Amino acid sequence: MAATKLLLTDLALTVNHVPSNYVRPVSDRPNLSDVQISEGSIPLIDLQHLNGPNHSDIIEQIGQACQHDGFFQVKNHGIPEAIISNIMRIATEFFRLPESERLKNYSDDPSKTTRLSTSFNVKTEKVSNWRDFLRIHCFPLEDYVHEWPSNPPSFREDVAEYCSSVRGLVLRLLGAISESLGLKSDYIEKVLGKQAQHMALNYYPPCPQPELTYGLPGHTDPNLITILLQDDVPGLQVLRNGKWVAVNPIPNTFIVNIGDQMQVISNDRHKSVLHRAVVNSSKERISIPTFYCPSPDAVIGPAKELINDDQLAVYRDFTYGEYYEKFWNRGLASECCLDMFKAV
Numbered sequence: 001m002a003a004t005k006l007l008l009t010d011l012a013l014t015v016n017h018v019p020s021n022y023v024r025p026v027s028d029r030p031n032l033s034d035v036q037i038s039e040g041s042i043p044l045i046d047l048q049h050l051n052g053p054n055h056s057d058i059i060e061q062i063g064q065a066c067q068h069d070g071f072f073q074v075k076n077h078g079i080p081e082a083i084i085s086n087i088m089r090i091a092t093e094f095f096r097l098p099e100s101e102r103l104k105n106y107s108d109d110p111s112k113t114t115r116l117s118t119s120f121n122v123k124t125e126k127v128s129n130w131r132d133f134l135r136i137h138c139f140p141l142e143d144y145v146h147e148w149p150s151n152p153p154s155f156r157e158d159v160a161e162y163c164s165s166v167r168g169l170v171l172r173l174l175g176a177i178s179e180s181l182g183l184k185s186d187y188i189e190k191v192l193g194k195q196a197q198h199m200a201l202n203y204y205p206p207c208p209q210p211e212l213t214y215g216l217p218g219h220t221d222p223n224l225i226t227i228l229l230q231d232d233v234p235g236l237q238v239l240r241n242g243k244w245v246a247v248n249p250i251p252n253t254f255i256v257n258i259g260d261q262m263q264v265i266s267n268d269r270h271k272s273v274l275h276r277a278v279v280n281s282s283k284e285r286i287s288i289p290t291f292y293c294p295s296p297d298a299v300i301g302p303a304k305e306l307i308n309d310d311q312l313a314v315y316r317d318f319t320y321g322e323y324y325e326k327f328w329n330r331g332l333a334s335e336c337c338l339d340m341f342k343a344v
């Protein structure tokens with residue numbers, strides 16, 4: 001039987017099995033018993049003294065994590081706990097709104113700057129994912145806040161405060177990552193042009209047969225860098241040495257991952273790594289990624305300082321707009337979009 005509701009949140013309440021359009025072929029299932037669940041699966045970096053005595057040590061840790069893991073967690077990042085708990089609360093309240101209220105924000109057009117949708121791209125994909133999401137643009141704030149949902153009533157205020165705080169963290173990390181590559185600390189920020197910040201509130205309802213489907217299948221992020229906040233329900237997994245590794249939640253930390261544009265700028269030194277979200281049968285899960293991006297007209301290519309006779313440019317120059325369009329149109333295939341932008 002195929003799904004009949006626009007949003008999964010409402011459909012999931014009515015089914016005790018996964019509808020056929022969510023069922024993955026046998027060769028493409030999460031194989032949940034084969035996932036590594038280990039403490040410290042990705043590095044945890046303390047940012048407390050980033051601007052102090054341990055500066056060069058922290059830059060070294062960040063550089064190593066970007067090169068070897070493509071993922072790390074940060075603590076003492078400077079974003080107050082109250083801002084974190086507020087954004088989680090507002091996301092939960094949003095997905096609990098009546099269906100008719102949530103549907104006011106619905107669109108299946110990926111070019112819309114504020115939209116509630118489901119799965120990944122319902123227009124292009126063959127199998128659906130066990131996820132609803134609200135996706136918004138959030139920099140510069142004043143260009144977008146008026147489009148955001150006005151219900152729950154404090155949505156705009158709470159989300160705006162969160163976005164500004166996360167942007168501050170991103171800019172600090174970009175400085176550190178530039179330095180880790182031996183570039184001037186403002187190198188990456190300058191490449192981005194006017195910059196863009198997008199955010200998703202991901203909602204994964206409990207799933208009656210989590211072994212048959214994904215919240216999100218394996219993918220890399222097309223943007224520059226992602227700052228992910230997850231609630232206390234596990235679900236994120238990262239590919240390491242060919243094995244899926246669970247990244248279990250640590251309260252008040254953020255997960256940072258390198259996106260495709262950072263891999264390009266670093267000429268393949270920093271890695272944009274496959275990750276996925278799996279679901280479970282007992283608990284809903286919320287995750288909130290902030291995607292920091294170049295502006296669409298920014299020209300992206302390997303930093304000239306990182307290219308020489310031994311290290312040829314791995315990628316050609318392109319605009320971020322060109323890359324982003326390819327990403328959304330091809331669906332969430334496991335292979336990364338980067339191959340289409342290799343230098344010949």
Ligand SMILES: O=C(O)CCC(=O)C(=O)O
Binds near residue numbers: 202228235289
């Ligand atoms: O839910 C998660 O933990 C991962 C989310 C994610 O990868 C995405 O939204 O692109």
